[in-house]
Amino acid sequence: MTEFSVKSTIISRYAFTTVSCRMLNRGSEDQEIEFLMQIPAAAFITNFTTLIGDKVYQGEITEKEKKNGDKVKEKRNKTTEDNGEKGTETFRASVLIPSKDKAAFFLSYEELLQRRLGKYEHVISVRPQQLVGRLTVEVNVLESSGITLLEVLPLRNSRQKGSGRAEDDTGPPPSTVINQNETFAKVIFKPSVVQQARIAQNGILGDFIIRYDVNREQSIGDIQVLNDYFVHYFAPKDLPPLPKNVVFVLDSSASMVGTKLRQTKDALFTILHDLRPQDHFNIIGFSNRIKVWKDHLVSVTPNNIRDGKVYIHHMSPTGGTDINGALQRGIQLLNNYVAHNDIEDRSVSLIIFLTDGKPTVGETHTLKILNNTKEAARGQVCIFTIGIGNDVDFKLLEKLSLENCGLTRRVHEEEDAGSQLIGSVCLLGTMMRGSQEGVESWVLRETQKCG
Numbered sequence: 308m309t310e311f312s313v314k315s316t317i318i319s320r321y322a323f324t325t326v327s328c329r330m331l332n333r334g335s336e337d338q339e340i341e342f343l344m345q346i347p348a349a350a351f352i353t354n355f356t357t358l359i360g361d362k363v364y365q366g367e368i369t370e371k372e373k374k375n376g377d378k379v380k381e382k383r384n385k386t387t388e389d390n391g392e393k394g395t396e397t398f399r400a401s402v403l404i405p406s407k408d409k410a411a412f413f414l415s416y417e418e419l420l421q422r423r424l425g426k427y428e429h430v431i432s433v434r435p436q437q438l439v440g441r442l443t444v445e446v447n448v449l450e451s452s453g454i455t456l457l458e459v460l461p462l463r464n465s466r467q468k469g470s471g472r473a474e475d476d477t478g479p480p481p482s483t484v485i486n487q488n489e490t491f492a493k494v495i496f497k498p499s500v501v502q503q504a505r506i507a508q509n510g511i512l513g514d515f516i517i518r519y520d521v522n523r524e525q526s527i528g529d530i531q532v533l534n535d536y537f538v539h540y541f542a543p544k545d546l547p548p549l550p551k552n553v554v555f556v557l558d559s560s561a562s563m564v565g566t567k568l569r570q571t572k573d574a575l576f577t578i579l580h581d582l583r584p585q586d587h588f589n590i591i592g593f594s595n596r597i598k599v600w601k602d603h604l605v606s607v608t609p610n611n612i613r614d615g616k617v618y619i620h621h622m623s624p625t626g627g628t629d630i631n632g633a634l635q636r637g638i639q640l641l642n643n644y645v646a647h648n649d650i651e652d653r654s655v656s657l658i659i660f661l662t663d664g665k666p667t668v669g670e671t672h673t674l675k676i677l678n679n680t681k682e683a684a685r686g687q688v689c690i691f692t693i694g695i696g697n698d699v700d701f702k703l704l705e706k707l708s709l710e711n712c713g714l715t716r717r718v719h720e721e722e723d724a725g726s727q728l729i730g731s732v733c734l735l736g737t738m739m740r741g742s743q744e745g746v747e748s749w750v751l752r753e754t755q756k757c758g
Contacts, residue, residue, distance in 0.1 A: 309409075311435040312443040313515075317420065319450065319538070320521075322429055324350075326414040332404040341401040342412040345432035348394040350418035358411040359402055366400075394717060395432070426456065426518040433462070433496075437510040438503050444496040444515050453522035457492050459483055462506060464513025480506070480515065492519070550585040550654040552604055552644055554637040557622065558662035560594040564624040567663055567695055572619050579615055582607045585651075589640055590615055593633035594626030595668040604644045627668035631676045634660065634690070634707075638683040645687070656688045657713070662704070663695040673703050681710050689713045 310329040315322050324346075332338045346352070355366030404410045420427040431444055448454065459479035479485070482498045496515055498506070506512050530539050555578075557571060582588060586607045590600040600618045605611045641656040670676055684690065690711040692704035695718045708715040 308435055308437055308439050310441040311433075311439045312441070313431050313433070313445070315429065315431060315446045317429060317446065317448045317450075320420045320422075320427055322350075322418045322420055324416050324418070324431070326412070328412040328435070329409065330404065330411070331409045332406060335406050337403055337405050339401055339403050340410065341399060342414075343434070343436065344398045344414055345395045345434065346398060346416050347418055347430060348396050349421075350396075350416045352398065352414065352416045354413070354415040355398075355400065356413040357400065357402055358413075359404065360408050360410075394719075422520075426520050429517045431515045433512040433515050435510045435512075438500050438508075439510065440500060442498060442503065444494075446492075446494045446517055448492040448494075448517070448519060450490055450519075450521045453489050454487065454492055454519055455522050456518075456520040457485070457487055457494075458518050459485060459494055459496075460516040460518065462513035463516060464507070464511060480512075548583055548585070550587075550651050551582070552587050552641055552650070552654060552656040553582075554589045554591060554604070554640050554658050556591045556593065556633050556637045556658055556660045557619070558594070558628060558633075558664065559592040559598075559622045559624055560626055560628045560664060560667075561624050562628070562664050562698070568622065568624050571661060571695070572622070575619050576616055579612050582612070584608075587644065588615070590618055591633055591637055591640075592619075592622045593629055593636075594624070595629055596626060597629065597632050597636050599636060599640070604640060628662065628664045628666055629669040630662065630666040630703075631670035631679055632668075634658070634676070634680050635683055638680070638688050641688050642683075658688060658690045659693070660690060660704075660707070661693045661695065663699055665698070665700040665703075673700070673706075676703065677706055677710060680707060684711050686712070691715070693718060 308328065308330050310327065312327045313324065314327075315324040317323075326344050328342055328344075330340050330342075332340070357364040357366070398414060400412060402410050418429075420429060429446065431446070433442075433444060435442065448457070461477065462480050480496055480498065481502045482496060484495045484497075486493045494517060498512075503510065503512065530537060555575060557575070559568065563571070579588075584607055587604040588607065588611075589604045592598045592600075600615065637658045637660070641658070644650075645656060665671075666673075666676060670679065680690070688711060690707050691713040692708045692715045694701045694704045694715070697719075699717070701715070701717055705715045707713070
């Protein structure tokens with residue numbers, strides 16, 4: 308590989324990214340070479356072009372694997388190689404390069420950035436699999452409302468712990484240059500071969516991450532118009548926290564044994580400390596049996612938080628997975644609490660449901676679980692789900708959340724799964740509490756009367 312470059316342009320939270328990769332076959336025989344690029348799961352590919360010698364091969368985006376003659380084949384697969392709340396997909400293309408000839412790959416994809424915990428995050432995979440003479444990552448950010456915060460994080464690569472990166476690295480990667488004014492920022496990462504080798508000898512540098520936020524002084528939000536479309540960005544500030552009635556429903560089946568259950572416990576210890584005095588909570592541990600900490604929700608006091616942590620600490624993995632029974636019990640606790648207590652009209656009832664598997668005990672049919680849950684919740688309980696690992700029925704969790712005004716997150720089985728859990732639950736909590744970070748909503752509609 309002679310060159311690897313990525314250029315992203317972010318305009319109004321929407322990212323256009325182009326990846327260019329050039330390769331040379333110096334050998335005396337034809338050689339098959341693979342181009343590999345990880346992209347965010349929420350992104351979509353808009354173009355793929357291959358240049359072999361003086362011949363151009365235009366890719367056609369299809370849902371299934373497709374061959375273009377005998378020379379070009381491309382494949383886009385789900386992957387869990389890297390950690391991250393949204394996950395990644397891997398794009399692969401292999402070509403046969405004649406002896407002493409060269410090839411170039413051009414991949415374009417687009418992504419709508421989402422605001423999480425008060426910041427937009429743009430992630431670019433820098434994993435050329437080898438040291439490259441010319442390696443460049445350029446990101447341009449244009450926000451007409453103004454950029455209030457911009458930070459470049461250290462390269463993130465959980466699979467390469469200790470691969471030449473100092474443990475106390477907290478700033479941008481070496482050779483990173485940042486230029487910024489009120490509405491525009493340019494970030495360039497251009498490490499030399501020596502700098503690349505210090506990060507990772509195998510060329511797997513990791514994720515290049517930019518986080519930023521925009522000016523939100525206008526109380527009505529930011530409305531932008533293009534042709535017959537408009538987008539409205541709205542993130543109110545200084546909203547008072549919403550009182551929460553929350554039930555934590557934790558999988559304690561046999562499959563959670565070891566690291567997964569320990570990390571889950573550590574994450575919940577942190578989350579309990581984030582509850583506010585006006586909140587009420589309860590805890591359910593489930594396997595083939597449903598175990599409830601208290602017979603009703605309790606207020607957030609130092610003693611109750613301490614007792615809740617003790618209860619979580621003593622959970623032990625055993626038995627199967629009764630998802631339906633656990634959800635029904637959690638909803639019942641919330642409905643009973645709301646029915647028998649004088650609660651604030653603006654309070655919210657929610658379940659944070661965490662599991663690593665599929666239903667194996669009790670009701671195991673997905674459709675029946677969904678119907679039972681929706682009927683019991685009656686639109687009054689929001690269900691946030693977190694799936695751990697590769698064996699979880701993520702489609703079921705996603706539908707449970709979508710049908711009950713919640714969100715879902717996946718946590719991969721990585722060394723930092725504990726921090727992923729904390730980040731996931733903190734994010735779900737933030738979406739419901741109406742904190743100073745605000746909750747951004749955007750609407751995209753077609754109209755003939757814009758402008």
